[in-house]
Structure formats: C-alpha cells, structure tokens
Amino acid sequence: MNSSFTEARTSENIAPESRPSNFLREKIVEDLKTNKYQGRVRTRFPPEPNGYLHIGHAKAICIDFGLAEEFGGKTNLRFDDTNPEKEDIEYVDAIMEDVKWLGFHWDGLYYTSDYFDQLYEWAIKLIKNGKAYVDDLSAEEIRKYRGTLTEPGKDSPYRNRSVEENLNLFERMRAGEFPDGSCVLRARIDMASPNLNMRDPVMYRILHAEHHRTGNKWCIYPMYDYAHGQSDSVEKVTHSMCSLEFADHQPLYNWFIEQLGIFPSQQIEFDRLNLTYTLMSKRKLRQLVEQGTVRGWDDPRMPTLSGLRRRGYTPESVRNFVTAAGVSRTNGIVELPMLEHFVRKDLNKRAPRVMAVLHPLKIVIDNYPETEVEEMKAQNNPEDESAGWRSVPFSRELYIEQDDFREVPPPKYFRLSPGREVRLRYGYFITAKGVVKNDQGEVIEVHCTYDPATRGGNAPDGRKVKSTIHWVSARQAVDGEVRIYENLFTKENLGDLKEREDALDYLNPKSLEVVAHAKLEPALANAISGSRYQFERLGYFCADLDSKPGAPIFNRTVALKDTWAKTEKKQAGKE
RNA sequence: UGGGCCGUCGACUAAUGGUAGGUCAAGUGCCUUUGGAGCACUUUGUCUAGGUUCGAAUCCUAGCGGCCCAGCCA
Numbered sequence: 001m002n003s004s005f006t007e008a009r010t011s012e013n014i015a016p017e018s019r020p021s022n023f024l025r026e027k028i029v030e031d032l033k034t035n036k037y038q039g040r041v042r043t044r045f046p047p048e049p050n051g052y053l054h055i056g057h058a059k060a061i062c063i064d065f066g067l068a069e070e071f072g073g074k075t076n077l078r079f080d081d082t083n084p085e086k087e088d089i090e091y092v093d094a095i096m097e098d099v100k101w102l103g104f105h106w107d108g109l110y111y112t113s114d115y116f117d118q119l120y121e122w123a124i125k126l127i128k129n130g131k132a133y134v135d136d137l138s139a140e141e142i143r144k145y146r147g148t149l150t151e152p153g154k155d156s157p158y159r160n161r162s163v164e165e166n167l168n169l170f171e172r173m174r175a176g177e178f179p180d181g182s183c184v185l186r187a188r189i190d191m192a193s194p195n196l197n198m199r200d201p202v203m204y205r206i207l208h209a210e211h212h213r214t215g216n217k218w219c220i221y222p223m224y225d226y227a228h229g230q231s232d233s234v235e236k237v238t239h240s241m242c243s244l245e246f247a248d249h250q251p252l253y254n255w256f257i258e259q260l261g262i263f264p265s266q267q268i269e270f271d272r273l274n275l276t277y278t279l280m281s282k283r284k285l286r287q288l289v290e291q292g293t294v295r296g297w298d299d300p301r302m303p304t305l306s307g308l309r310r311r312g313y314t315p316e317s318v319r320n321f322v323t324a325a326g327v328s329r330t331n332g333i334v335e336l337p338m339l340e341h342f343v344r345k346d347l348n349k350r351a352p353r354v355m356a357v358l359h360p361l362k363i364v365i366d367n368y369p370e371t372e373v374e375e376m377k378a379q380n381n382p383e384d385e386s387a388g389w390r391s392v393p394f395s396r397e398l399y400i401e402q403d404d405f406r407e408v409p410p411p412k413y414f415r416l417s418p419g420r421e422v423r424l425r426y427g428y429f430i431t432a433k434g435v436v437k438n439d440q441g442e443v444i445e446v447h448c449t450y451d452p453a454t455r456g457g458n459a460p461d462g463r464k465v466k467s468t469i470h471w472v473s474a475r476q477a478v479d480g481e482v483r484i485y486e487n488l489f490t491k492e493n494l495g496d497l498k499e500r501e502d503a504l505d506y507l508n509p510k511s512l513e514v515v516a517h518a519k520l521e522p523a524l525a526n527a528i529s530g531s532r533y534q535f536e537r538l539g540y541f542c543a544d545l546d547s548k549p550g551a552p553i554f555n556r557t558v559a560l561k562d563t564w565a566k567t568e569k570k571q572a573g574k575e
Numbered sequence: 576u577g578g579g580c581c582g583u584c585g586a587c588u589a590a591u592g593g594u595a596g597g598u599c600a601a602g603u604g605c606c607u608u609u610g611g612a613g614c615a616c617u618u619u620g621u622c623u624a625g626g627u628u629c630g631a632a633u634c635c636u637a638g639c640g641g642c643c644c645a646g647c648c649a
Contacts, residue, residue: 021591026591047649048648048649080649082648083649143645148645149644152577194577194578195577195578195579195644196578196644202647207647228649244580245580247579247644248578248643249644250579271581283648324587325598326588326598328581328588329581330582330642331580331643335586340599341599345612348611383612412610423608465608467610468609469609536609537611538611560609560611560612563611565610567610
C-alpha cells in the first residue's frame with residue numbers, strides 16, 4: 001500500500017454558503033459596504049515564535065486566512081518577535097510548516113523585527129511631540145506608581161523631562177550605555193485612566209540579548225503594544241483580529257496610530273477556542289515538553305498542530321471542526337467529542353480498511369485443512385468503491401480480539417461464545433465448540449468449526465448471524481506496535497482551576513497505552529509514516545514517524561464509536 | 576466593589592423587532608458482511624425582574640452571574 005492511496009481523496013469542506021454567519025464576517029461586509037478601506041481586505045496572522053501552534057491557533061488561522069480568502073483579500077504571516085529572550089528560529093520553522101499543513105498560503109512573510117528601524121523613528125517623533133519620555137523608575141517603582149484597579153496612578157518624577165533630554169537619553173539607551181532595566185521609554189498618556197493600559201505604557205525596554213534575526217543590532221526592544229498596531233499599519237492591514245483579552249488594549253492600539261497619523265488599521269477581538277480535557281496554554285505545553293511528560297511538541301497527545309498531525313488528524317478535519325465550532329465573544333469550552341466527530345467523518349470517507357488485532361486470542365478451526373491458505377477478497381473502503389479490493393490470507397489458526405469472545409456471554413452480547421455462530425469478516429461463518437484454559441483459568445484458545453459453504457461471509461441457505469468480527473491469520477500476521485491515547489488530562493475544564501491548583505495536577509497517568517505486539521494483516525508490514533487506516537471495528541490509526549519497514553508503529557487517532565461499550569456500561573450501572 | 580467584555584438546549588452557535596434553527600452530545604427505531612457508516616425520529620434552551628411595542632432572545636432600566644486588566648510577556 002502506498003501513501004498516495006490515503007491522500008488521494010479529501011472529503012469536502014464545509015461550503016461557504018452553509019457556514020454560520022458571525023460578527024467578524026458582518027463587520028467586513030459592513031466595511032466593504034461603507035467603502036472604509038476602498039474595498040480592500042487584508043488580515044494578518046501574528047504568532048510569537050516562542051512555541052508550537054496548537055488547535056486554538058488553528059481557529060485564529062482559519063479566521064485570519066479564511067475570512068480574507070472569502071472576500072478576495074490577502075493575509076500576511078507575521079512573526080511577532082519583539083522579545084528575543086523567549087523566541088527562537090526553531091519555532092519560526094515549525095509555525096510555517098503548520099500553517100501550510102492546514103492548507104493556507106500567506107501573501108507576505110514578515111517579522112515585527114523588520115520594522116525595528118521604523119518603530120525607532122516613530123518613537124523619536126513621539127518624543128518630539130511630547131508624547132513619550134524616558135523613565136528612570138525601576139520596574140517595581142513603575143508598578144507602584146501605576147496605581148491599582150480602583151485607584152488612579154501618579155506621575156513619574158521623570159515624566160516632564162524636556163524633549164532634548166528625552167531624545168538624548170533614548171539615543172543613549174539605544175547605544176547601549178545603560179544596563180538592562182535601568183530605564184524605559186514610556187508613552188505619555190494619562191496616569192489616571194481607568195484603563196490601566198493607558199497609564200503611560202512602556203514602549204521600549206533595554207534588553208542586551210541577541211535576537212534571532214537582528215543579532216546584536218539592538219539592545220532596546222519594543223513592547224507588544226507599541227509594535228503591533230504600527231506593524232499592522234505598515235502592512236495596511238484592514239482587519240486585525242485578535243483574542244478577547246486584548247480588547248482593553250484597543251484604545252492604546254488606536255492611540256499610537258492616531259498620534260503617528262498612519263494607516264488606520266483596526267483591531268477586532270473574538271473568543272479563543274477552548275476544548276474540554278485540553279490544555280491550551282503555550283507556556284504550560286512547553287513545560288510538558290521540557291520536563292519530559294510528553295515526548296515532544298509533536299507527541300500525539302499534545303493539542304499542537306504537529307501533535308494532531310502525528311496522531312493522524314487531517315487538516316480538513318481540523319478546519320471543519322473550527323468552522324463548526326464558530327466564533328463569538330463569549331468564553332466557552334467546546335466538547336472534545338465534537339473534534340473527534342469531524343476527524344471520524346473525514347477518515348470514514350478516505351481511510352482504507354484493514355484488519356488488526358490488538359489483544360489476540362487464538363482461534364483454531366478444527367475442521368479446516370492444516371496446511372491450507374486461502375486468499376480472501378476484502379473491500380478497501382465500503383464508503384468508496386474506487387478504493388478497490390485486496391486479498392487477505394486465511395488459514396486454520398487465526399487471532400481474534402479477546403473482547404470478541406466470552407465464555408459466558410452477557411445479555412445483548414452478540415459476539416463469539418460457546419455454541420454460537422458468528423461471521424469472520426470476508427471469511428467464513430464459524431461456531432465455537434470448546435476452549436483451552438491456562439493454569440489461571442483464563443481462556444487462551446478457542447476451538448471452532450467453520451461452514452465451508454459460507455466462504456466470503458454469506459450463507460447460501462440465507463441464515464443470519466448476529467455479529468461479524470475481524471481476524472488475522474496467525475501464521476501470516478505481522479507484529480506491530482500500537483499506541484493508544486487517552487486524554488492527557490483528567491479535568492474537563494482546565495481553565496477553571498482553584499486558587500492553588502495547577503493544570504499539571506490533573507495529568508492522566510493512563511494517557512498512553514503501548515500495545516507492543518499487535519497482530520496486523522501482512523500488507524501493513526511496510527506502512528508508510530503518516531498513512532492512515534481504519535482498523536476495522538477498532539478505530540482510525542496512523543503510521544507513526546518511528547515506523548521502520550517490517551516494524552510498523554501505529555498511533556490511534558480516534559476510536560470508532562462503540563455502541564456495545566455503551567450498552568455494556570449501562571448494564572454495569574444497573575447491577 | 577475602577578474599567579472593559581459577555582450571558583440562547585448538556586456543549587458550541589444562528590435567528591439583525593415578526594415561526595427560537597443548525598452541529599456535537601444524549602435517546603429511540605430502521606438498516607447493516609464493521610455493534611462502524613448511513614437514514615428517520617425524539618428530548619432539552621432565550622440569566623432574573625420590570626418597561627417600550629400589535630409583537631422582544633433582540634430595544635430600555637435595574638439586578639444577578641461569568642471572563643479579562645495592576646509584565647520592563649504577547
């Protein structure tokens with residue numbers, strides 16, 4: 001099997017006309033109608049390269065790129081790299097890969113650091129206009145002078161320095177005459193503003209740190225608030241979408257643009273994506289990576305795009321999910337099963353079926369010839385005729401799933417049990433006749449008989465069976481490792497932690513189960529990394545990066561829906 | 576209790592003064608060579624109290640509840 005097999009078809013995306021309306025789309029429509037930006041739409045996706053992108057970013061990406069695309073506009077990818085102490089080129093590369101994987105293409109590729117010279121000139125302009133000053137207060141003093149939520153701040157003693165002195169000091173800050181933290185450049189706005197962001201926010205701080213792009217050219221770096229709006233403005237961004245917590249920064253965003261008299265980009269805020277049982281903080285995710293809780297940023301348990309990719313999620317499923325989850329200004333949390341629904345829906349249409357047994361139980365068909373091996377025809381994807389058929393070896397000794405046999409079947413259990421006939425998928429009808437047990441009394445082998453007339457799985461006399469189970473021929477089976485994932489966390493809403501709690505207190509110790517010796521049908525021996533399959537009746541699986549020819553490793557993307565498990569659970573609850 | 580933002584089925588999201596709809600989840604049935612998929616059906620909602628209006632989820636007032644802001648992070 002080759003990988004193009006699995007990638008050849010994609011399920012259809014949600015059509016534009018069926019996408020739910022939302023306030024962002026309406027805002028753009030309105031701006032187009034009033035000709036606010038001469039009919040232009042330009043957005044930007046502005047990640048800080050200090051970590052890997054996660055599914056929350058996928059929402060921002062879909063909004064930034066998707067909306068622009070929808071209105072014939074363009075989108076820039078801009079790395080917001082104003083803090084050299086936290087940022088790294090590794091993240092830049094990973095972010096570009098993830099955006100491309102999602103299927104988006106940026107128009108311009110920029111870095112906020114591209115604008116450091118321009119930003120510096122604008123700072124000088126603000127100083128000359130009396131709108132900025134160098135403050136010698138320490139960080140702690142600045143905090144004290146800022147006041148509190150209910151009390152106004154007070155002016156710094158350095159607030160009224162002359163333009164000349166400020167110019168001189170700022171130039172010397174840039175020249176490296178002062179140590180880190182000795183002074184900052186501040187906007188001169190209003191220390192009594194009820195909006196703390198307007199109480200003379202810091203524009204530049206001194207950081208004698210090497211920047212991943214500008215090297216040692218600068219030892220002063222602009223703050224987010226001083227850089228973001230102007231960067232948007234330089235790029236003529238019309239709709240600068242960001243998350244809700246920046247709403248309080250909007251007056252400041254506008255203030256810099258107005259003071260400078262530059263292109264009036266506008267900021268619009270929307271809610272972040274939250275998912276149940278999922279940690280969505282880059283800082284915390286980095287902690288998991290650094291302390292070795294997970295194998296890396298792309299560990300399949302991570303909500304990162306690289307993790308989801310390795311797990312087997314398709315970009316289409318992520319996009320469709322994000323679109324379906326919608327956007328608003330409320331703080332909500334989407335249930336994880338909704339994400340799982342969209343990946344199942346996509347993979348159901350495109351993933352070829354194979355048979356694999358995770359927890360093997362040996363079956364011996366007593367009346368089947370000892371040395372016989374038949375090739376049974378199996379359909380690659382019942383959802384897709386064009387996927388064709390393959391052949392699977394069948395013989396006297398097979399493996400079935402331990403779960404598919406019960407010596408004493410509970411009510412509503414339709415699978416194999418003594419005296420009961422079931423269908424082996426694409427094989428024969430078999431009837432269990434007896435069991436072999438070990439010293440502990442566990443069933444280690446089931447002896448059956450088969451009906452030769454049912455080859456392929458149909459009985460000529462029209463008799464029915466209640467169940468069809470999957471199997472792998474013992475002699476031809478290939479061993480493979482299968483990694484089963486559960487939620488990384490046991491707490492539904494990790495955004496709802498008590499005072500002294502940490503998200504990491506809720507790590508799920510059972511988030512990874514390794515099945516070292518799963519029995520796979522032979523065609524899977526050389527599965528190509530990244531190829532996706534449905535293991536019939538079990539779930540969707542994706543060949544891992546660590547797979548070697550003859551030694552495949554699979555990640556379970558998501559289990560199939562399991563109504564029997566539900567029934568069984570309900571019965572257990574009744575007892 | 577300074578400022579900002581926000582309250583619609585269990586979750587997410589529509590309805591833009593005129594029939595509260597969709598998706599997920601849950602449940603029931605049909606179908607099935609995957610207890611998968613599919614199909615059909617069903618349950619559940621406008622935070623509260625007033626007001627405006629022929630008519631209010633929508634507008635107004637007052638409550639109640641939630642989230643965000645006191646980094647030289649973004």
